[in-house]
Amino acid sequence: MSSHNHHSYHLVEMSPWPLTGSIAAMLLTSGLVKWFHQFNPDLLLFSFIPIILTMIQWWRDVTRESTYQGLHTKPVIKGLRWGMILFIVSEVLFFFSFFWAFFHSSLAPAAEIGMFWPPIGVQPFNPFQIPLLNTTILLSSGATVTWAHHAILNSNFSEAIQSLSMTVILGVYFTSLQAYEYLEASFSIADSIYGTTFFVATGFHGLHVIIGTTFLSICLYRLFKQHFSNNHHFGFEAAAWYWHFVDVVWLFLYIFIYWWGS
Numbered sequence: 001m002s003s004h005n006h007h008s009y010h011l012v013e014m015s016p017w018p019l020t021g022s023i024a025a026m027l028l029t030s031g032l033v034k035w036f037h038q039f040n041p042d043l044l045l046f047s048f049i050p051i052i053l054t055m056i057q058w059w060r061d062v063t064r065e066s067t068y069q070g071l072h073t074k075p076v077i078k079g080l081r082w083g084m085i086l087f088i089v090s091e092v093l094f095f096f097s098f099f100w101a102f103f104h105s106s107l108a109p110a111a112e113i114g115m116f117w118p119p120i121g122v123q124p125f126n127p128f129q130i131p132l133l134n135t136t137i138l139l140s141s142g143a144t145v146t147w148a149h150h151a152i153l154n155s156n157f158s159e160a161i162q163s164l165s166m167t168v169i170l171g172v173y174f175t176s177l178q179a180y181e182y183l184e185a186s187f188s189i190a191d192s193i194y195g196t197t198f199f200v201a202t203g204f205h206g207l208h209v210i211i212g213t214t215f216l217s218i219c220l221y222r223l224f225k226q227h228f229s230n231n232h233h234f235g236f237e238a239a240a241w242y243w244h245f246v247d248v249v250w251l252f253l254y255i256f257i258y259w260w261g262s
Contacts, residue, residue, distance in 0.1 A: 008073040010065065017058040024050035059218070066235065067227045077234050084238045088245050091208075095249050098201040099256065105193045106261055117261070118194050123186045124262035130181045131258040134174050135250065138209075141170035142247045145216070145240050155230045157223060164220045167243070171213035178206050201257060205249055212246050215239040 024047055031044030066072040072080070106117045113119040125131060144167040151160035182199075189199040219236045222228060228236055 008075050010071045010073070010076045012065075015058070015061065017054050017061070020050055021054045021058070024054055063222065063227065063235075066232075067222075072232075072234070080234055080238070084241060088241060091245060095201070095204070095252075098197065098204070099252065101193075102197045102201065102257060102261065105197060110193075113192050113194070119192045122191055122194050124194075124198075125181065125185070125258060127254065127258040127262055130177055131254055134177055135254050137170050137174045137177070138247050138250050141167045141174070142244055144170065145243050149236065149240055152223075152228055152233050152236060153230050157226070157228075160228075161220065161223050164216060164223060168213055168216050168220055171209055171216065171243075175206060175209055175213065178202070178209075198257060198261075202253060205246070205253055208246050208249070212239070212243045215242060 027043060027047035028051060031041070031047045035041045035044050105113075109115045109117045109119070118124050144163045148160045148163040148167065151157070151163060187195045187198075189195050216239050219228075219239045222235065
């Protein structure tokens with residue numbers, strides 16, 4: 001029986017999802033090992049089924065606790081805010097390591113790559129073509145997600161749905177252009193340290209764009225279901241914070257890797 005009536009904190013009920021999530025994660029890592037060593041992706045592909053099902057059902061339960069059961073009180077939301085802030089800080093440090101590797105290699109190119117940056121034979125992207133377009137897209141999406149936030153604060157939910165829909169569309173458009181850019185690349189991840197740092201940094205950023213687009217799509221669905229109010233919408237705020245983080249990381253990627261690094 002819940003003790004919610006005695007204090008303002010949320011003591012979670014028993015749930016199977018941590019167990020199913022752990023099993024799914026074990027299948028995922030085992031599938032990766034099998035793929036790397038035996039070139040067989042079957043277990044890896046299968047692992048996505050329990051991962052996706054766990055994510056959907058776990059998030060469904062959290063949404064019910066927040067929206068319908070009233071368990072996300074002010075102290076709980078404060079804890080969620082700090083959790084999201086610390087998560088984004090950890091993501092900043094994650095990308096910091098990629099920039100460290102890039103500057104370590106580009107500021108003092110090693111003899112193994114001819115002491116040139118970019119290495120001889122590597123033709124980098126023109127920063128004023130697709131990369132500049134993607135920069136415009138992401139900056140525009142940052143504006144539309146802020147528009148959506150202000151619309152929610154003013155209880156203008158039809159406007160919030162429109163602006164958040166635009167943000168999701170821009171996120172999908174960015175991912176499509178990045179995929180096209182990868183297909184047209186004249187170098188690969190195996191082309192010296194330049195190819196490695198470029199594809200690892202931009203690839204992980206692309207993965208974060210996909211995660212952020214999914215995050216915002218769920219918020220868009222919740223807007224349709226009227227889960228948010230002008231004073232109870234932290235789920236959307238967390239998604240907006242994450243999206244702004246993705247925007248800022250892309251600005252650094254564009255300035256240093258696409259523009260300066262080319």
